[in-house]
Amino acid sequence: MPETTPRPPRHPSWERGWPPDPSRAPGTRRLWLAGGLAAATVVACLTAISVDRPAADESSAPAPAAAPTDAGPGLLSFASPSSGTTARPHDGSGPTTATPTTATPRTPAPGDSARATPAPSARPSGSGAAHGGSSGAAHGGSSGTSDDSPLLRSVRSVNYPDRYWHVSRGLVQLDPVGSRAERRAATFRLVDGLADGSCSSFATADGTYLRHRDFVLRAERDDGSALFREDATFCRRPAARSGAVVLESVNYPGRFLRHRNFRLRLDPYQDTDLYRADSAFRLEDGLS
Numbered sequence: 095m096p097e098t099t100p101r102p103p104r105h106p107s108w109e110r111g112w113p114p115d116p117s118r119a120p121g122t123r124r125l126w127l128a129g130g131l132a133a134a135t136v137v138a139c140l141t142a143i144s145v146d147r148p149a150a151d152e153s154s155a156p157a158p159a160a161a162p163t164d165a166g167p168g169l170l171s172f173a174s175p176s177s178g179t180t181a182r183p184h185d186g187s188g189p190t191t192a193t194p195t196t197a198t199p200r201t202p203a204p205g206d207s208a209r210a211t212p213a214p215s216a217r218p219s220g221s222g223a224a225h226g227g228s229s230g231a232a233h234g235g236s237s238g239t240s241d242d243s244p245l246l247r248s249v250r251s252v253n254y255p256d257r258y259w260h261v262s263r264g265l266v267q268l269d270p271v272g273s274r275a276e277r278r279a280a281t282f283r284l285v286d287g288l289a290d291g292s293c294s295s296f297a298t299a300d301g302t303y304l305r306h307r308d309f310v311l312r313a314e315r316d317d318g319s320a321l322f323r324e325d326a327t328f329c330r331r332p333a334a335r336s337g338a339v340v341l342e343s344v345n346y347p348g349r350f351l352r353h354r355n356f357r358l359r360l361d362p363y364q365d366t367d368l369y370r371a372d373s374a375f376r377l378e379d380g381l382s
Contacts, residue, residue, distance in 0.1 A: 245283055245284040245285070246281050246282070246283060246284075246379070246380030246382070247281070247282055247283075247284045247296075247377050247378065247379070247380055248280050248281055248282070248377075248378050248379065248380055248381045249282070249296075249375045249376070249377060249378075250375065250376045250378055251268055251353060251374075251375060252333070252335050252338050252371060252374040252375060252376060253371040253372065253374070254268060254353075254356075256270050257269055257270055257356070258270075258271055258280040258381070259280060259282070259358065259375075260276060260279055260280045261279045261280075261298060261304075261313045262279065264312050264313055264314070265310065265311070265312050265313075265357065265358075266304060266311040266312060266313065266357075266358040267356055267357050267358065268353040268356040268357070268358065269356065271381060274382075277381035277382050278299055278381075278382040279298075279299075280381050280382075281299065281380035281381050281382040282296040282297060282298060282304070282380075283296070283297040283298075283299075284296060284377070285297055287327035287328070287329070287344065288303070288316070288322075288323035288324075288326050288327050289320070289323040289324040289326075289327040289344050289345070290327050290329070290344050292329070293327050293328060293329035293330070293344060294327070294328060294329070294330060295326050295327055295328070296326075296328075298313050299382070301315065302314055302315050302316075303315075303316055303322075303326040304326060305322060305325035305326035306325050306343065306346075306351075306359070306360045307325060309349075309359050309360040309361070310357070310358075310359050310360075311351060311358035311359060311360070321345075324344050324345035325343075325345065327343075327344040327345075328341040328342060328343060328344065328351065329341070329342045329344060330342075331350075333370070333373070333374040333375075334370045334374065335370070335371070335374040337376060338374040338375060338376050339374070339375060339376075339377065340373045340374060340375075341373075341375070343360055346360060348362055348363055349361060349362050349363070350363060350373045351373065351375075352369060352372040352373035353372050354372065361373075
């Protein structure tokens, strides 16, 4: 029997459908297929993006602002501006500005100017009512002179109603007055207290002040010292007699001006009828 040589199988177990190509490595076809699929996917994505972008850009673009003077149909318009300041729409090109509106001026009422501007006070300096500018019922002086008048005052005794404080030779005495010179020497200008504004001081026509020294009331010029200011300041208190006052020293509390032998001096308070009568005075209008 002749010897036969076996043939290699026509279709190896790894080959399916195509004969092997010895010029390229196995699996190259699969790589080309994968590369083609990836390229097709990229092209499809770019095409979709290019198609969708114009629509998105058109929907997101801001609508053009209508011109302020154009009110034709079919254009965007803004609401009517309210009173006050109206802000313009912000278009992104610069800061938002405000357009002020013009208000119609109001015609003032007939009494507006009188209410807006208070009338200036006619009260002279140093003549506050809290410091005894008037001789009203609060301090028991006589009526007939308002708080706004010059504070020229005379001081009359209660138990000697025909006698007044009167400056004679530098001292203050209780005297009757008749002549023009005597009336002038018995008239004083009531001012705020030199040492205490809530109290009072008495200035004479020739520029001196009434002050106590050695407990005697006298007229002297201000030497600028604190002692002088205190000696020349007296606080008014209600007297036991109706419509009268007593004058207490600032630097000697408990001592009051009273007349003794018709001379004014500063004495401690005494619980007697005579002391209360001698220390009670009425502030009245000036005599000059």
